[in-house]
Structure formats: C-alpha cells, structure tokens
Amino acid sequence: MTSETFGYYVGVIYIEKGIELLILEFEPSPLDNATGWLSVTIAILFTVSVYLASAIGGTTYLPFRLRHLVAYFAFIAGILFWTGFSHFPENSLRRIPIERLPITKSFFPTMDRPWLVDFWNIEVRWVFVGLPLGFLITLLFWFDHNVSAVMAQSRSFPVKRPAGFHWDFFVLGITTFIAGILGLPAPNGLVPQCPWSTESLSIFKQRTVNENVEDQPSKSKPSTKIEITRLVEQRVGFLVVGGLTLATMSRPFLVALGTMPRALFSGVFILVGWTSIEKNGITVRTLALFRDAAFVQGEKLHTIRRVKIALYVGIQWLFFAMTIAISQTIAGIGFPVIIILLIPTRHYLVPLMFSAEELDVLDAPTANADVVWNSIGGKPE
Numbered sequence: 001m002t003s004e005t006f007g008y009y010v011g012v013i014y015i016e017k018g019i020e021l022l023i024l025e026f027e028p029s030p031l032d033n034a035t036g037w038l039s040v041t042i043a044i045l046f047t048v049s050v051y052l053a054s055a056i057g058g059t060t061y062l063p064f065r066l067r068h069l070v071a072y073f074a075f076i077a078g079i080l081f082w083t084g085f086s087h088f089p090e091n092s093l094r095r096i097p098i099e100r101l102p103i104t105k106s107f108f109p110t111m112d113r114p115w116l117v118d119f120w121n122i123e124v125r126w127v128f129v130g131l132p133l134g135f136l137i138t139l140l141f142w143f144d145h146n147v148s149a150v151m152a153q154s155r156s157f158p159v160k161r162p163a164g165f166h167w168d169f170f171v172l173g174i175t176t177f178i179a180g181i182l183g184l185p186a187p188n189g190l191v192p193q194c195p196w197s198t199e200s201l202s203i204f205k206q207r208t209v210n211e212n213v214e215d216q217p218s219k220s221k222p223s224t225k226i227e228i229t230r231l232v233e234q235r236v237g238f239l240v241v242g243g244l245t246l247a248t249m250s251r252p253f254l255v256a257l258g259t260m261p262r263a264l265f266s267g268v269f270i271l272v273g274w275t276s277i278e279k280n281g282i283t284v285r286t287l288a289l290f291r292d293a294a295f296v297q298g299e300k301l302h303t304i305r306r307v308k309i310a311l312y313v314g315i316q317w318l319f320f321a322m323t324i325a326i327s328q329t330i331a332g333i334g335f336p337v338i339i340i341l342l343i344p345t346r347h348y349l350v351p352l353m354f355s356a357e358e359l360d361v362l363d364a365p366t367a368n369a370d371v372v373w374n375s376i377g378g379k380p381e
Helices: 002-024 033-058 064-072 074-085 124-151 165-182 195-200 236-247 251-257 262-278 281-288 306-327 332-353 356-362 370-375
Strands: 202-213 216-231
Touching (some): 002 033, 002 124, 002 262, 002 281, 002 332, 033 074, 033 262, 064 074, 074 262, 124 165, 195 202, 281 306, 306 356, 332 356
Antiparallel strands (some): 202 216
16 A cells, blocks of 8 residues: 555656756747747657657567567666667757757756765754754655665565665765765665566566366466566676766766757656656556446456445555645655554554455555565564
8 A cells, every 4th residue: 555655756856857848948048939939849759659659668579589689678668769869860859959868067966066065064053944844855765765765676576585685774874974075966766676677687488378268167378478487586787787887977978968859858857757657556446436347357456346436445545645736845854754644543443444355456466475574574464
C-alpha cells in the first residue's frame, strides 16, 4: 500500500515537472511561441516513440532476442535521434531559437563559485534553521531508499544474495554529506536500488510449455512463456555508471551534452512518470472497479467484493491527494510526513477493515525472498 502510493506520487510529480519545463520554453525573449511549440513537439515525439519501442519487448513481434535488444536500447536511441532531429533541416527547425542544455568549463560548477561551500562562515542561527529541513530530508531518504530497495528485489526477481539495506543507507548518508559541502543536489539512492536496474541484470528465457485445454484435461496445447531464469547480482555495472557520470564533466562529454535540447529532458520526466503510473497497483485496482464482471471471472483480484477494493484504493487515493496538496504549498518539503503516516495506518487501521485473505490479495508483500526478509529483520507476522 505504502510503496504504491509513494510510487504514484513520484510519477505524477515527474510528469508535472516535465510540463513545467515545457512552459518555460515559451519565455523569455528571444524564445517565442515557435520555440515553445517545437519543444512540446520534441518532448511528445520522444515520449511516444520511446514508449512504443520499449513496449516491443513485451510483444510477439521480431525474434525474442532482437525485440528485447530494441526494448533495452530504446531510451538511448530516442535521445540520440531526437537530439539530431532538433539540429536539422537547415532552413526550418534550425531557424527556431531552441534552448539547449547549458554547459560550463570542464570539472567546474555550473554557477560561478568555488567547489566547496564555505559553511564555516555561516552564522549559527542558520544551522538551527536548517535542522528541521535536514530532518525532513533524512525522513524522505529513509523511506525512499527502503521502499525502492524492496521494489528492486520484488517477487518477480530470483534474488539469492542478501540485500544490504543498512549498508546502502549508510553509503547514502556519506554521499548526501559530500553533496552538501559541494553544494550539489542531494542523491536519492535509487541506483542500484531501482527495479529497472534489477531488470537490466535479469537473464530472460523464452520457453514452450504444454498447458491443459479447458474442459478437456486429456488434451494439451503448447504455450510460449518468457521468464527470468537468473539474476546477475553484481554492482560493478553501477560503479561504471557512476564513473561515467563523473566523465560527463570532461570537455568532450560536455560539448555532446550541450547539443541536447532542454525539451528532451521534459520528455524523459514525462516518460519516467508515466511508467510509474501505468502499471501501479492504484491504477490497476481503480480500473478494475469499472470492468465488466462477465469478463473478469477467475481473476484473483475479483474474488474480493468491489466495495472492499474501492475502500482499499480509496485510502490510497486519499493519502496521494494529501501528499500532492501539501507539495503545492510553501510547506511542500513536509510531504514525507504524509507518506510516513500511511505506515501506521496500514499497520494498525487497515487490518481492522479487511480480512487477512483480502489483504493477501490487495497488499501482498512486494518482496518475499528469504534473503530479503533476513536483511530487514525477518518476515512480519
């Protein structure tokens, strides 16, 4: 319940941020409506094309390995193609003043300032002003990291090694401290603790199995299934990704990044946000309430009365709405408090409204591997 609500909130905020960035492309001078609408066009085309290309991996089009290759590299290919698209042809698109990613000198902050923040010159009173803000950030990272880590080791992944939640959170604390004294945005710890990262380490296999024909137990028909056979549980790849992030501060990479239109990042935000919403449990259960009962016979979710499904998803919508509402105010940094309040609600109040059997269907554990349970103190009773 909690992870789904938080994931839905993050998805909506990402889409909102993408739209906000597009609005900025309409102003100020020398930008105009042509710039704004070209930016909207690039963002939408990027989002739709990458979404459709990624979806090929879940279809039966193209051979198995080829369609998975297309799905894996759709994001990179989309960035390269639509960046190139914004640079030609000479007598049309290139005549529109489109904003591109601003760059600076190699290994130098974007703003004209030294690398280290001179925190030793800050007045003592500002330390106490920052303490409650720091507490909220700690609260957010504690929740965000643990939820994301559990989702990255969900039931769909054959995890065998211990998770190391506490070690990762300790490392996150160190990187947050370093980011603070360097004046950089605080890291969120989602990599490698991210379901997409785990999926990239998964080994998929397509196999044919025989399934019994309904109403004819003596007969069977072949059926093709795709399953994860193994998980390459390593962190070397993510260390390389971190190294490449530092490499982007070198001149060749900076020049390449400077060719990218800002609208492309709007498309990235919208696409990532939508993927968090599309298959979220809140979306699935809400749509289930409107499905024709004649076509959902036998589905596990519909073994529960619709009023109970509505009550469960209604609690999620309520906390989601409160979180979004506070995010739009001056007290927006306090949104983690609303999400955290959902934890005692789920632990103490929700079991009073639903039976254990109903909760097994509506809110089954995100991860169920023994090594994951051991890493977080054991399976809850």
